[in-house]
Amino acid sequence: MERGKPQHILQLSEEQRRRFVDSFDRVLSDIDGVVWNVESSVPRAVDGYAALQRAGKDVVFVTNNSVRTVDQCVRRFEKLGLHVAPQQVWHPAQSIVLYLRDIQFEGLIYVIASAPFKAVLREAGYQLLDGPNEFIEESYDSLAKTIFDRQPVRAVIIDVDFNLTSPKLLRAHMYLRHPECLLIGGATDRLLPVAKGVNIIGPGPFASILVEASGQQALTLGKPGRELGELLIKRLKISEPHRVLMVGDMLAQDIRFGRQCGFQTLLVLSGGCSLEQLQAETSPDLVPDYYADTVADVAQLLGEEPKSHV
Numbered sequence: 001m002e003r004g005k006p007q008h009i010l011q012l013s014e015e016q017r018r019r020f021v022d023s024f025d026r027v028l029s030d031i032d033g034v035v036w037n038v039e040s041s042v043p044r045a046v047d048g049y050a051a052l053q054r055a056g057k058d059v060v061f062v063t064n065n066s067v068r069t070v071d072q073c074v075r076r077f078e079k080l081g082l083h084v085a086p087q088q089v090w091h092p093a094q095s096i097v098l099y100l101r102d103i104q105f106e107g108l109i110y111v112i113a114s115a116p117f118k119a120v121l122r123e124a125g126y127q128l129l130d131g132p133n134e135f136i137e138e139s140y141d142s143l144a145k146t147i148f149d150r151q152p153v154r155a156v157i158i159d160v161d162f163n164l165t166s167p168k169l170l171r172a173h174m175y176l177r178h179p180e181c182l183l184i185g186g187a188t189d190r191l192l193p194v195a196k197g198v199n200i201i202g203p204g205p206f207a208s209i210l211v212e213a214s215g216q217q218a219l220t221l222g223k224p225g226r227e228l229g230e231l232l233i234k235r236l237k238i239s240e241p242h243r244v245l246m247v248g249d250m251l252a253q254d255i256r257f258g259r260q261c262g263f264q265t266l267l268v269l270s271g272g273c274s275l276e277q278l279q280a281e282t283s284p285d286l287v288p289d290y291y292a293d294t295v296a297d298v299a300q301l302l303g304e305e306p307k308s309h310v
């Protein structure tokens with residue numbers, strides 16, 4: 001497709017709309033900032049997915065958020081009136097499990113992540129180390145006892161950890177000195193939108209500390225990770241990436257991921273990116289093919305009742 005300025009899906013002509021709708025069979029969609037934000041749901045977002053499913057499009061949700069479980073996610077969808085099967089939700093903890101199985105990983109894993117994230121790995125049979133989970137005494141002696149550990153750790157995994165501490169990062173770095181120890185990242189978001197106009201530091205900068213200190217690139221199983229793209233394409237048997245539409249609210253995660261995988265991309269303005277930020281973006285890796293106010297616009301695009309305020 002010719003790359004120009006992204007078009008609002010409701011400003012397409014009849015003919016362009018038809019061609020766009022016919023141009024994809026599968027939708028990969030982000031969740032946070034698209035279906036709901038931290039506290040509120042995006043009005044009528046679920047209507048967009050229902051319309052896509054009625055139009056015969058296959059919908060899979062690909063989130064970077066492993067802090068909540070798939071079950072919690074499915075229940076929240078259910079409350080909004082959309083039936084989503086657990087297999088329709090992909091998140092980094094689960095993608096890492098699939099990846100570790102693919103490479104027949106064996107060995108101890110040191111994890112910096114949330115409790116639900118660690119539970120997914122434990123349930124898959126992996127043996128984990130974590131911590132320290134309490135403050136250490138402020139002395140090099142005490143620090144040394146905490147971070148120098150002779151256990152044969154062969155992978156360090158980092159995702160969102162609300163209780164991330166310097167001793168955890170230092171300990172991870174020590175394990176990474178072993179030439180066979182893998183560095184695996186889940187979510188690498190540099191900023192996390194938590195409220196309108198408020199972004200907090202995401203897990204990305206902390207993962208970058210380990211990349212920089214170890215001199216090792218991370219294998220990334222969250223968006224926009226290359227390893228996640230390869231895994232999804234293989235597991236979902238995607239043979240024509242251009243017939244996939246990636247929907248999301250973040251340029252650096254969703255749009256970059258979609259473009260990297262060769263998918264079409266649709267940015268929605270209901271989450272972490274404003275129209276001004278979209279219009280200011282010039283990097284071809286980050287400019288989407290299309291945009292919409294919210295995913296509810298997709299229902300209208302597909303010929304269902306228009307939004308009430310239009």
Ligand SMILES: [Mg+2]
Pocket residue numbers: 030031032033034248249250271
């Ligand atoms: Mg999002």
